[in-house]
Amino acid sequence: MKILVCISHVPDTTSKINFTEDNTKFDTNGVQFVINPNDEFGLTRAIWFKEKQGASVTVVNVGGSETEPTLRKALAIGADEAIRVNAEATDGFFVAKQLAKVVEDGDFDLIIAGRESIDYNGGMVPGMLASLTNANFINTCIGLEVNGDTATATREIDGGKETLKTSLPLVIGAQKGLVEESDLRIPNMRGIMMARKKQLTVLEPVEANQETKAVQFEKPAPKGEVKLISPDNVDELVNLLHNEAKVI
Amino acid sequence: MKPDLFEAPDYFNIDDLLSEEHKLVRDAARSWVKREISPIIEEYAQKAEFPKQIINGLAEIGAFGPYIPEEYGGAGLDQISYGLIMQEIERGDSGVRSTASVQSSLVMYPIWKYGSEEQRQKYLPKLATGEFMGCFGLTEPDHGSNPGGMITNFKDKGDHYLLNGAKMWISNAPFADIAIVWAKNEEGRIHGLIVERGMEGFSTPETHNKWSLRASSTGELIFDNVQVPKTNLLPGKSGLGAPLGCLDSARYGIAWGAIGAAMDCYDTALRYAKERIQFDKPIAATQLQQKKLAEMLTEITKAQLMALRLGQLKNENKATTAQISMAKRNNVDMALKIAREARQVLGGMGITGEYSIMRHMMNLESVITYEGTHDIHLLITGADITGMPAFK
Ligand SMILES: Cc1cc2nc3c(=O)[nH]c(=O)nc-3n(C[C@H](O)[C@H](O)[C@H](O)COP(=O)(O)OP(=O)(O)OC[C@H]3O[C@@H](n4cnc5c(N)ncnc54)[C@H](O)[C@@H]3O)c2cc1C
Numbered sequence: 178m179k180i181l182v183c184i185s186h187v188p189d190t191t192s193k194i195n196f197t198e199d200n201t202k203f204d205t206n207g208v209q210f211v212i213n214p215n216d217e218f219g220l221t222r223a224i225w226f227k228e229k230q231g232a233s234v235t236v237v238n239v240g241g242s243e244t245e246p247t248l249r250k251a252l253a254i255g256a257d258e259a260i261r262v263n264a265e266a267t268d269g270f271f272v273a274k275q276l277a278k279v280v281e282d283g284d285f286d287l288i289i290a291g292r293e294s295i296d297y298n299g300g301m302v303p304g305m306l307a308s309l310t311n312a313n314f315i316n317t318c319i320g321l322e323v324n325g326d327t328a329t330a331t332r333e334i335d336g337g338k339e340t341l342k343t344s345l346p347l348v349i350g351a352q353k354g355l356v357e358e359s360d361l362r363i364p365n366m367r368g369i370m371m372a373r374k375k376q377l378t379v380l381e382p383v384e385a386n387q388e389t390k391a392v393q394f395e396k397p398a399p400k401g402e403v404k405l406i407s408p409d410n411v412d413e414l415v416n417l418l419h420n421e422a423k424v425i
Numbered sequence: 426m427k428p429d430l431f432e433a434p435d436y437f438n439i440d441d442l443l444s445e446e447h448k449l450v451r452d453a454a455r456s457w458v459k460r461e462i463s464p465i466i467e468e469y470a471q472k473a474e475f476p477k478q479i480i481n482g483l484a485e486i487g488a489f490g491p492y493i494p495e496e497y498g499g500a501g502l503d504q505i506s507y508g509l510i511m512q513e514i515e516r517g518d519s520g521v522r523s524t525a526s527v528q529s530s531l532v533m534y535p536i537w538k539y540g541s542e543e544q545r546q547k548y549l550p551k552l553a554t555g556e557f558m559g560c561f562g563l564t565e566p567d568h569g570s571n572p573g574g575m576i577t578n579f580k581d582k583g584d585h586y587l588l589n590g591a592k593m594w595i596s597n598a599p600f601a602d603i604a605i606v607w608a609k610n611e612e613g614r615i616h617g618l619i620v621e622r623g624m625e626g627f628s629t630p631e632t633h634n635k636w637s638l639r640a641s642s643t644g645e646l647i648f649d650n651v652q653v654p655k656t657n658l659l660p661g662k663s664g665l666g667a668p669l670g671c672l673d674s675a676r677y678g679i680a681w682g683a684i685g686a687a688m689d690c691y692d693t694a695l696r697y698a699k700e701r702i703q704f705d706k707p708i709a710a711t712q713l714q715q716k717k718l719a720e721m722l723t724e725i726t727k728a729q730l731m732a733l734r735l736g737q738l739k740n741e742n743k744a745t746t747a748q749i750s751m752a753k754r755n756n757v758d759m760a761l762k763i764a765r766e767a768r769q770v771l772g773g774m775g776i777t778g779e780y781s782i783m784r785h786m787m788n789l790e791s792v793i794t795y796e797g798t799h800d801i802h803l804l805i806t807g808a809d810i811t812g813m814p815a816f817k
Pocket of ligand 1: 568569593595794796
């Protein structure tokens with residue numbers, strides 16, 4: 178089985194978020210980047226298929242050279258090779274087009290993408306990619322087994338779980354549950370050393386339109402002042418909740 | 426223990442001076458410490474026990490001889506990577522870092538640099554995986570800062586050496602499989618010997634009741650007519666310079682390690698100060714606490730730059746013993762002062778084991794003493810700049 182794991186390079190969740198260029202661009206200054214957590218759950222499951230079922234694992238990212246450390250980390254964790262499509266990831270459609278080309282050229286059976294990347298939370302790429310490559314698609318995937326050409330996947334649905342059977346080629350949108358946080362791999366020294374020698378191929382992008390464009394980003398309004406009321410002053414609390422916050 | 430929310434300060438964007446691989450190695454060590462050390466370390470420190478189950482993980486993240494060439498089981502990394510690994514481990518606990526320092530710089534380093542090819546092949550790969558753990562015996566009950574006066578000695582008995590004497594304050598001794606022991610021959614010249622557990626007359630009683638490095642195990646090495654095979658003598662170097670060469674390597678790692686302890690104290694104090702409300706506002710909004718926090722970050726930043734520059738010099742084989750002394754002395758002292766200040770920022774909460782600060786503070790009392798005391802490193806700098814050694 179040939180697995181392709183799509184990896185986004187996203188700001189660490191603890192980063193301070195700011196925008197530049199008239200609030201149209203994310204300010205990367207001083208920001209630490211990591212593997213998109215949803216992708217990392219997917220990658221970890223892919224490595225499991227590699228170890229238990231002899232799958233091969235390729236990781237791919239659409240982005241500039243600044244994303245290579247993230248791919249290198251995926252290689253250190255255990256992916257066999259990496260591909261970087263050398264283009265700025267402008268919107269979901271553009272990225273899905275680039276990935277579709279990689280999928281077609283590489284003849285992959287299973288494509289694992291994160292349900293969404295935690296930077297812009299577009300959530301469009303996996304579905305578009307499945308459509309562009311004529312593959313089956315299962316989103317919000319929290320369990321996956323593959324037996325020959327058949328995949329059994331579990332999805333999270335409102336208030337429960339759904340188990341589906343489908344065939345390869347398959348695109349899944351991975352999320353927590355596919356593996357747990359405690360299953361995530363920390364690259365070990367042997368992995369880091371082996372990653373030095375693994376192939377990281379840089380491909381030029383194919384023609385594709387950018388179909389959406391960010392006009393503006395807004396940060397949520399800062400949290401209001403906190404009023405502290407002493408525990409023996411319940412009347413004041415009720416008064417404020419009623420007259421000021423208007424919640425009771 | 427509180428969940429480990431550590432975020433490393435990098436006020437001068439020093440990360441930009443590191444390579445992609447440096448950051449990968451460091452971040453792996455950082456994640457490992459968060460996952461494997463932070464949740465257990467307080468308990469082990471309280472019960473004064475070394476958590477043996479972490480040996481495998483330490484080996485996996487490259488904490489044992491990362492700069493040893495790959496052919497001997499090391500990772501062939503540079504000195505900055507070694508420093509960063511030590512920094513991250515000591516961010517968790519100085520005692521765990523001590524175990525890694527000893528294994529890397531005081532056991533693997535001398536075998537690699539002064540050992541025969543057979544010794545390298547026999548010991549290094551197993552030390553790199555943690556299958557063998559080692560210790561380093563230089564200090565004696567009556568010879569600490571002045572190791573050249575040691576009385577542990579060995580005599581040539583034709584087909585073997587006969588070793589007698591005792592070492593004290595030896596990290597890892599109680600569980601070590603091998604000991605690098607520094608002893609004088611009949612002419613009074615210092616040599617390194619590899620002594621293996623199980624050799625008759627060799628014992629390693631544990632030192633109890635430490636208030637510091639409680640999660641690291643310390644003991645004595647006692648040699649009572651131990652017959653050591655001649656092939657266990659390190660042939661490559663003799664004289665006091667041989668153990669001091671190992672100490673250079675370990676002290677270099679400590680200069681980085683101390684930054685880790687300091688960062689953890691600073692980060693904890695900063696987070697606490699922002700959350701702790703007194704007089705209706707966060708204590709972080711008061712000038713006195715800001716002074717503490719601002720000075721801590723300034724000192725950490727200076728120490729980071731010093732360690733990085735020293736790492737570059739070490740990579741080029743240009744770092745001098747005196748430069749390493751200065752960095753070890755400065756950075757450990759910096760960390761200890763930060764631990765004391767940070768402890769006060771937490772008020773009474775800083776006294777409990779719920780936060781790491783007081784454990785770091787107590788640990789650093791050993792770190793400022795071992796591998797050359799704070800005073801001795803000052804005297805090394807003094808001797809270097811004046812040409813007039815003031816030890817005697
Ligand atoms: C937890 C722990 C682990 C250790 N692990 C190891 C280990 O693995 N291997 C090992 O070999 N050793 C180890 N040591 C020993 C350590 O290196 C020594 O304690 C250290 O070198 C100091 O020696 P000492 O304790 O005999 O103090 P002393 O040398 O007696 O010093 C006492 C005081 O006198 C000062 N002093 C000494 N000489 C002078 C001078 N000329 N001028 C001015 N002041 C002076 C010192 O600075 C110090 O303040 C460890 C120690 C500790 C506490």
